Amino acid sequence: MSSSFGFEAIGTSWRVDSGRALPAAQRSELLRLAEDYDALYSRFRADSGITRLATIGGSLPLPPHGDALGRLLRSLHELTDGAVSPLIGERLAEQGYDAAYSFVPTTTPSPARVWDDLLDWTAGTVTVREPALLDVGAAGKGQLVDLMLEYLVAEGHDDVIVDASGDMRRSGPGSITVGLEHPFDPSLAIGTLDLGTGALCASASNRRVWGDGLHHVIDARTGRCVDTVVATWVLGADAMTADGLCTALFFADPAVLSRSFDFDYVLMYSDGRARYSDPLPGALFS
Template sequence: MADSFSFEAIGTNWRVDSRAPLLPRQRTELLQLAEEYDTLYSRFRRDSGVAALAESGGHLPLPRHGAALGSLMRTLHDLTDGGVTPLVGERLAAQGYDADYSFVPTAPPSPARAWDDLLDWTADGVTLAEPALLDVGAAGKGQLVDLMVESLVAAGHQDVIVDASGDMRRIGDGSITVALEHPYDASSAIGTVGLGSGALCASASNRRTWGDGLHHVLDARTGRCVDTVVASWVLAEDAMTADGLCTALFVADPVELAGSFDFDYVLMYSDGRARFSIPLAGALFS
């Protein structure tokens, strides 16, 4: 790639690679997109829209892309029988993954509150019947990747990769080979996949761990950390979908998702087994 731009946003490292030069105004727009998204959805900053909902409930207007995120989250919620839900935020905070990063549990695990009792997510925004802490981490980072790609394409870029620490989307001809990082050894891979124009996202329970068996991937039906799946990778058309499916695969069988989404996947389980879609554009190492 001819040009590269690295920065930190929404608590993780980003890299944009483009065959055409990345102009200063284009770099600035990417940073503005990240700041605007964080200001809306971050549960780790006290000036965000999500923080305001947690304080008093009510209505939070969202930009046009908010409808797509809400629709995906609702679909994943329904397909997983509530295993994936934005209402998992308060359960994550109770297990120590809170705004202060205390990593000290304050309550035993319990199911997230019911979507239909509390949350109304429409094209106009999010409405909560009473205060609740939302978390859109199941698909939010992927959507921000998409928004950045769309911004660059609108600016005339035809060969570009936006990579948010392993959640990536590529626009361009041909394909590239991407290694699948081993969840227990960052210096090795369990295999490789080919990525054309599309997205590859990953989720691993070892990325954010604390305490005894505590990590950031909860089954919202129980409030407990998932201990069967340790890593997931998904290839899909866009990063928001791929990111959301990565989370859903921790709590649902791929067959339960395949009727609603077109995707390829790799799963790694805590007993060392791997499972993948057939045919997969790649290879797993023995």
């Protein structure tokens, strides 16, 4: 592609590749989208909306895209029997993945608080009945990928990829081949997937590790880190859904999730076994 724009946002590296150059105004709009999303949902910022809910409780007005995020999180919450929950933010912070990045657990693991007891997520508002720290990391980065891609397509870009450190969405002719990073050795790939117009997202428990058995994929039912699945990849129509399904696959059987969503996947377990959808639009290496 003839144009590439890299930047840092929401704590990770981003890259936008396009068949034609991005004018300065479009680059500025991408940065604004990221800043607005971070100011709303970041649990690492003292001035964010999410932090205000954690401090005083109450309600937080949401932009139009907040409804889609809430509905997806609720659906994944139900399909995983409560393992996926935005209320996991408190448990992540207690285990050391807090706003200060202390990486020091302050308590033993415990279940997250119950969604129906505390949280209401409606079309225009998220409300907590008492102060609570939310975390939308299960699908939030994917949604921001979608917002950026959809903006660029509306601006006339017909061959473009938005890549947020492995969570990506593409719009354009043909397909590209994407390698699947080995969770135990980043210099290796376990296979490849073909990405046409759509999204490919990935999640791995080795990406954010700060202690023996401590990482960012926590089961809200127990407060403990997952130790069976180590990496997931999902191909889907949009990045928000693919990102959310990557998280859900750490807890739920793909057959259960496929009753509600149309997607392709690869799973890798801690013992090195792999499981994948059939037929797979790609290949796994032996």
